[in-house]
Amino acid sequence: MSNRKPVITLENPTVEKAAEFIKEALSKRKAVILVGNCWVDYKGRASSKLEPGERIVMIKEDGSVLVHRPFGYEPVNWQPAGCLFQTSARGETLQVRASRKNPSESVKISFDKVFLLSSMSLIDRGEFSLHASESDMQRAILFDPSLLEEGFKPISYEKKVEPGFVDVYGVDREGRLVVVEIKRRTAGRDAALQLAKYVNFVKTVTHRELRGVLVAPRLAKGVQTLLTRLGLEFKSLEPKKCADILRRSETLKLVDFFEKKQP
Amino acid sequence: MSNRKPVITLENPTVEKAAEFIKEALSKRKAVILVGNCWVDYKGRASSKLEPGERIVMIKEDGSVLVHRPFGYEPVNWQPAGCLFQTSARGETLQVRASRKNPSESVKISFDKVFLLSSMSLIDRGEFSLHASESDMQRAILFDPSLLEEGFKPISYEKKVEPGFVDVYGVDREGRLVVVEIKRRTAGRDAALQLAKYVNFVKTVTHRELRGVLVAPRLAKGVQTLLTRLGLEFKSLEPKKCADILRRSETLKLVDFFEKKQP
DNA sequence: TGCTAAATCTCGAAC
DNA sequence: GTTCGAGGTTTAGCA
Missing domain, CATH: 2.70.180.20 (Protein Yojf; Chain: A;)
Incomplete structure (x- = not known):
């Protein structure tokens, strides 16, 4: 002691x-x-x-x-x-x-x-880890793009556009560009408008067909209507599911590591 | 004791x-x-x-x-x-x-x-009072509309419009409608866009001439340009000044009270 | 209860 | 330094 x-x-x-x-x-x-x-x-x-x-x-x-x-x-x-x-x-x-x-x-x-x-005088070097944050959702979609939809291929993430950053940016199976905005909880009007802002900007720099998808566990009342009016889409995704997938991916990496180390 | x-x-x-x-x-x-x-x-x-x-x-x-x-x-x-x-x-x-x-x-x-x-077991019934919040600024402008500009006449406040709530809504000395958005600190792009949203909505329901004024202590870099592009205006106002005016208005009410009580 | 916007927001990252 | 956005945000106000 x-x-x-x-x-x-x-x-x-x-x-x-x-x-x-x-x-x-x-x-x-x-x-x-x-x-x-x-x-x-x-x-x-x-x-x-x-x-x-x-x-x-x-x-x-x-x-x-x-x-x-x-x-x-x-x-x-x-x-x-x-x-x-x-x-x-x-x-x-x-x-x-x-x-x-x-x-x-x-x-x-x-x-x-x-x-x-x-x-x-307290000594505290303990590590703190939080799961199921918005960036976890982003990483999960990058790790397994089918979480968004079959055939989706991410091109970049946190891409800078004039009004801010696009969470994930990619191409769907038809070759259309997809702008993805992620929210870790019920998405409100502001999330829809934010996505619209990004989509509108990307429209000014490309002539390719363009989709905007809002990813969140659910939508607040009236937001689906707003999305539709703005020509945007919604994809339901639970942050917990993303955390699980990331945990599994970490495990896979560990398995990989040990298989390499101990053949 | x-x-x-x-x-x-x-x-x-x-x-x-x-x-x-x-x-x-x-x-x-x-x-x-x-x-x-x-x-x-x-x-x-x-x-x-x-x-x-x-x-x-x-x-x-x-x-x-x-x-x-x-x-x-x-x-x-x-x-x-x-x-x-x-x-x-x-x-x-x-x-x-x-x-x-x-x-x-x-x-x-x-x-x-x-x-x-x-x-x-703690006993705490002490009153807490906070001054110079955004609602203090709003109340100060309603109490003394010349804080915004000479001749301004408020019509309503916290008025519900489709995209949200207009902080203050009134008429200027020329009879033009004025939509006022208040921020208690440096106003960024988002504040300008919020005001634009409100102004655009009000435009859809009136044919009268319409101004949008962003009230804040100062503007973030580049926001003046954005405001100008959006056809909006900026009025600098310190939250502290508002708190002072409100304090004075309380004092005036007290003076009033005592003059009535003790003639 | 649900939704919207403020907050002495705080915190971190990027420019 | 400023700016921008997330946060297990929390909190208050209002439909």
Whole structure:
């Protein structure tokens, strides 16, 4: 066992003790958790005021700050990574100010009571992998183009056109060009319009016959009508199915690898 | 002083102690903070795997869960409010599973070491107010239409048209119809296209002369060209200025109120 | 409930 | 640096 002590905790510290503790921790690039009664002022891209209440404040080693109320997924106030901190005890209040430039903004958090104060150096090199993202769907279609339709042949992907990027670009069995727009969930009006934009652009640079296909698990209400009006098509495809196919393709590669290595 | 003890803390608890403590806390609808070495599996709209590492886990009283790595604003895994929890100690691992229906998904967090475990009942009724949002800009223009231009008269706002909602809709001093699209920050190509969409629609239902004005603090590069090509206009307006005007209008109302109350 | 658009969106990649 | 688009986006508002 290691005798590393990654977390140091104070319960109900005075405002002065808390300020010292936080300064020390931040100077060592540790993360800090603060629980107590506080109020918050934010000025920057917008401005906000949060009246007093009991909250959880998290300061991370990269200089990001989160103020969490006891409910809800989102922090009520925050600041992204890269902040500089000023911590002080002024009379009965502990004040932590996090500021950054570009955009210039700052969050001032004031406590009149701290229930819990912890500092910690956390070691986290664990890999994070997410499956069934839009790019997984794209890769699955490139790996197995019949997911789109029999006879489809991809030419390129993430192809730059004037208005943006075409997800997948290819030729169908009849030799017609196909522009494919992929969405990982129910596709709305915006997806149809985005595809139309790309198709219209490609029309200006080619005289070949051209199809536009929107790939998504399903369409929002009214979007099929819009697609039809725009002369576009819809192909239903589940992101999970794509993730499965990719997983299988990885397995195949592994099998391949071992067959080569151990003949 | 109150003798309420809102926070209870354990340092380096065993897996069994931790499981008991968490079950107890969640049954009382308390919030829980866990710091330790953990790995996470998520299955639901997508699926993800997070390899072991030291992280901060927050479970709130409304059943939301956040897994935070020691860096970055965003949680690496999470679950929104309304989850049900299963907590267990299995051999050397503490397992917390948060699941919900609609969409059906679950996050499984497994710890093999807990550094810090706290439960807390936080009281937070503080009011939160945010200024300088897009709707503040809209309200400011409705309150003082000369922010757009002298002689502008709003007719309606959030008006539904086929492609979406027109932010503000009015008449200029020459009697021409004006469609206004508001952005609270640098407006990009998409904002210009959105405005064009609305203007084009309104053109199909009226024969009156029609202007489209994009209101934003500034334009992204190349967007002025696009606007000109589309026959649209740009009016620079700072969200802060709008917030100030709204604040002043609130003050005016207060002044009004007191003058009526105390003649 | 479903859909639309905003957000102090954040984050990453590409130019 | 700016711009663009994805996100397990979340959240709020409205039909």
